[in-house]
């Protein structure tokens with residue numbers, strides 16, 4: 015639902031665009047730095063998708079900034095020929111908040127991982143989402159610490175055997191989508207490294223959204239957590255397990271006689287065989303539902319065995335962004351214009367002066 | 371009306387003390403402004419509990435405000451009050467120890483009830499027994515006279531009327547010291563513009579207090595303190611926090627950059643956030659972050675975008691910001707970090723002053739991570755220090771830590787308002803063109819190709835076509851700024867960053883030695899300036915020869931510092947810590963330093979410093 019509050023409504027409004035007829039290519043977004051992820055790392059596919067997608071925005075390259083934290087995924091900015099900052103562990107959303115708020119003319123992206131965003135940087139993440147700063151956050155979730163060589167992360171499953179949990183993790187994981195929705199995020203989506211088309215579609219919607227967009231990207235780490243998402247990558251298995259979130263449509267997995275669908279009954283949302291479903295109970299997905307409860311309930315349909323996994327855009331609602339609000343207050347105080355020496359002199363003098 | 375005599379004094383120290391809810395800070399502030407406008411030189415020392423409202427009537431709940439005003443140059447808020455205004459027994463008990471015999475006590479006798487006396491352990495009412503006979507006591511029923519004076523203000527509750535007693539006290543003191551009421555009248559008119567009944571009551575109480583002084587026989591003498599002789603100019607009274615906030619606005623004005631403040635509330639720095647958030651008309655953008663780390667992160671992000679990024683905090687917050695400041699060292703971007711120091715460690719003494727963050731500012735980060743460190747010496751100097759911070763940060767692309775403290779932040783003094791044309795100009799130019807050529811001779815931008823003089827790297831901000839580049843906290847190759855793990859390169863970069871900070875241009879240290887042949891130098895930094903100068907004056911008046919010097923630049927030190935230190939038989943260094951600067955100076959210059967330290971949460975008094983320095987002088991004889 016779009017409420018007219020006199021604010022820009024598209025993520026990239028205010029960012030200078032290329033002149034008509036000019037376009038950039040994937041190559042223009044590829045830096046001269048050698049990419050140094052492990053062979054087979056899911057990050058390669060995400061990088062290729064982002065480099066392939068960015069030209070579509072039609073923005074001037076110099077007005078795009080990628081800010082990252084620490085971790086394998088956070089090397090991302092080095093490989094993109096835009097402005098970029100590889101910052102410190104967990105702090106990218108805070109740094110991006112300062113940058114995006116003070117520079118309306120930039121398209122600001124945050125690249126982070128499950129450890130970076132949800133563990134050390136959890137506070138900054140939830141507050142960036144709550145404030146609805148106009149940034150796009152790509153959260154690469156591989157359910158493991160890669161760069162520090164294989165400790166369990168805040169998204170690792172209970173029981174996960176890792177370097178730091180030799181007899182299994184007893185730590186309850188976060189569901190990043192539930193967390194984001196709980197933090198009042200205005201745009202939340204989930205996609206997968208290996209599904210280039212879906213990933214690109216989600217990036218397109220996230221970039222178009224004005225406000226904080228959180229995109230969780232399931233990403234395979236072949237070195238420390240190989241096959242974490244294998245069930246969702248096998249065509250047949252994925253078919254049966256992925257609950258596709260399509261605005262206005264029932265939420266369905268599988269086809270034909272095996273199709274399952276999300277219904278609402280007295281116990282809340284459940285996934286049932288479509289042929290048994292009471293048509294009146296079948297819910298239709300609404301990304302713009304102002305009440306996040308249904309989106310949250312959908313995010314809770316996840317389960318560690320991947321029996322069914324919602325995939326796509328959970329929520330996309332318009333609400334005022336922090337940075338637009340800050341800038342509007344400045345503009346209202348005419349802080350955008352030039353303040354003269356006299357204005358400054360008046361400020362310094364205050365109300366009670368005396369002359370010697 | 372009885373005619374009363376007026377006696378002229380050269381200086382007075384008044385302490386207003388009461389319960390945290392009694393409005394003593396406001397009363398003190400107003401008396402200060404009225405004295406300032408009269409042309410007295412002055413210095414103030416607010417002292418209040420960390421609790422917003424500690425239990426009423428108890429010793430921990432006592433809040434006080436001390437003001438020293440004089441017909442001459444004032445250096446400190448005064449060692450001991452000549453007059454104590456005690457609004458209740460707790461205020462009397464908490465402050466009596468600081469009151470020299472013979473001093474005046476004006477006590478609100480209404481509050482000296484059995485219950486209130488018992489709360490602070492008085493068995494008998496000191497206003498009625500002989501225990502205060504060494505002082506001149508005026509027991510005035512401030513509360514009841516105020517309520518009586520407001521008898522016709524029907525719209526107000528008794529509580530509201532009682533609350534105006536601080537204005538009655540201010541009126542009385544204003545009469546006693548022949549201060550005009552006009553400033554306070556217009557202040558109240560502004561403050562209570564939308565509450566006409568409260569305004570009327572406060573004005574009535576103020577005037578009743580003044581009239582009470584004039585008519586009652588309790589006070590036989592009125593006192594006058596003539597204006598001080600000060601350099602010509604337009605003056606105002608200003609606290610350190612306000613001066614620092616205005617200095618930051620002026621710095622943005624002079625650099626042409628937008629001021630972006632990322633901050634998180636913390637005592638005693640929060641007033642910087644409050645003031646700056648009200649200055650949007652100057653383009654000042656303030657972000658109240660979710661924590662101290664996010665606050666400095668937002669500031670650094672803004673600096674990356676070409677703004678003047680600033681973060682303001684106190685000691686515990688500086689500890690949290692350490693990693694991000696280290697990132698600033700590595701990114702080599704301008705960043706101003708203001709630490710309004712308070713008592714530590716940990717939460718420590720949030721509302722009390724200390725200078726114990728110097729080593730944290732110098733070294734409190736991982737790796738070789740030098741930053742510029744500067745410190746203001748007086749409340750008014752906080753304005754100039756902000757401009758200096760901006761000069762260093764922008765010219766050398768570095769974090770700068772400003773070490774203010776609670777005493778400077780809340781204390782005030784007259785400030786000769788500088789003409790805007792006389793402020794230092796420091797235009798900033800962003801890099802907009804390639805600054806190097808690659809192996810093929812093609813023009814390229816290299817993010818770490820430095821200015822040969824300042825060693826500053828180029829500041830090319832997002833939005834500049836053709837200069838797209840990446841920065842980060844991983845070690846960078848010299849010149850190109852690409853990631854580099856090369857051992858020789860790292861050694862070179864660490865030394866280059868150190869050389870850049872060491873090479874910051876700072877003025878030589880000036881020494882004040884009226885005798886010209888002093889053998890003892892008193893060195894100070896930060897807010898000890900006033901007490902050191904006052905102590906030196908006492909000693910010089912007594913015929914002693916003492917030199918003084920004050921450091922505003924703590925990293926790098928002035929180039930002549932070693933030579934100055936070696937020029938004296940003895941160097942005495944008072945600090946409100948356990949000798950942090952002394953440690954640095956001994957290590958750096960291999961000179962002996964006689965450290966004099968105290969960490970009581972209060973500034974040094976002139977007398978105690980004079981005694982300590984006097985002992986050192988004796989040893990030299």
Ligand code: SF4
Pocket residue numbers: 050051052054055056057086087156160161234235236237238
């Ligand atoms: S450790 Fe895992 S996540 Fe990191 S680069 Fe290697 S494969 Fe990718």
